[in-house]
């Protein structure tokens with residue numbers, strides 16, 4: 001909604017982004033009765049609306065809510081994509097509908113079409129420079145995600161490739177053969193979708209994801225992907241521990257050269273599945289970083305900018321990476337609890353909401369168990 005000057009632009013809390021992270025934390029703020037707005041550059045669930053048509057969530061949905069075990073893909077304690085959508089692995093379009101339904105059900109305060117370009121802090125207040133003028137707040141919760149920020153300059157000539165996030169449908173990709181660069185979830189998804197359509201696929205894996213198995217689902221292929229890969233692995237040309245140095249094109253022929261000097265050619269542009277950067281690129285000066293991840297307090301607040309919080313897949317504490325919905329949703333109530341406490345909200349109201357979230361496994365503060373190995 002465009003601001004014609006009559007719209008309020010000052011809030012206690014501004015949440016930036018209305019994906020699962022922004023909507024999920026918004027529900028807790030709403031339950032606490034806090035004054036907030038979610039600013040969204042497009043519309044609720046915009047990233048999911050941009051997924052390739054055939055792509056599905058890898059984590060399964062199952063309505064276990066009534067036994068205190070909420071659906072893995074739920075972002076609120078009383079909702080379930082499995083229940084609402086009647087599918088185990090929702091597509092992007094289906095999951096977007098779930099997020100829209102939830103946002104509507106809780107009557108969240110979302111302002112669509114507001115792109116936040118810059119955030120700065122002056123005299124204790126945040127000032128957001130947006131496509132629709134300035135917004136001000138005492139607290140900011142960053143929930144801009146990763147999907148809309150593809151990794152750039154992963155290798156020389158990556159601009160000659162199509163990035164996974166730009167594929168609207170695998171059915172639209174012409175040509176008989178494709179080179180897929182990167183073999184984690186999106187690389188194997190591309191290989192699967194295209195091999196099923198009879199395309200000749202060359203898949204270049206910088207690691208050895210077929211062999212790698214870990215206890216933590218953040219670091220190895222999901223069972224959903226393995227089931228699908230098993231269907232096509234004998235039909236594709238799969239190369240492990242191979243790193244791409246450059247991509248060149250000459251008269252419509254694409255050549256991919258690897259660091260060990262091998263070359264692969266194709267008549268179609270390669271698909272770049274080397275991953276995503278982060279929306280945090282817009283606020284790097286407000287966080288302190290250790291590698292790719294920002295340093296956060298125990299309440300996911302920036303260690304250098306008071307009252308600035310992060311929710312979503314970039315949250316990392318030690319080795320505990322909260323990159324899945326079932327992981328990062330466990331920090332929504334922690335962030336909201338901290339903000340509510342600082343604003344002086346009465347402890348009874350805070351405690352009531354926090355206890356609800358704790359009872360449903362939606363509140364993970366003690367991270368000592370996150371590195372535990374599975375025994376069998």
Ligand SMILES: Cc1cc2nc3c(=O)[nH]c(=O)nc-3n(C[C@H](O)[C@H](O)[C@H](O)COP(=O)(O)OP(=O)(O)OC[C@H]3O[C@@H](n4cnc5c(N)ncnc54)[C@H](O)[C@@H]3O)c2cc1C
Pocket residue numbers: 016017018019020021022039040041042043044045046047048055056057058059060114115116117143144145146147148186279282311312313323324325326
């Ligand atoms: C192919 C694929 C499959 C996946 N499968 C799973 C899965 O099975 N299970 C799972 O848990 N996770 C999965 N993930 C990861 C999951 O999608 C992300 O972790 C999740 O979307 C992150 O949520 P988010 O709200 O932080 O980001 P997003 O969903 O990207 O939402 C961010 C929102 O912020 C808005 N925004 C961004 N920048 C700005 C700005 N500057 N101003 C205003 N608004 C802005 C965007 O428009 C968007 O609506 C998958 C990801 C991909 C790519």
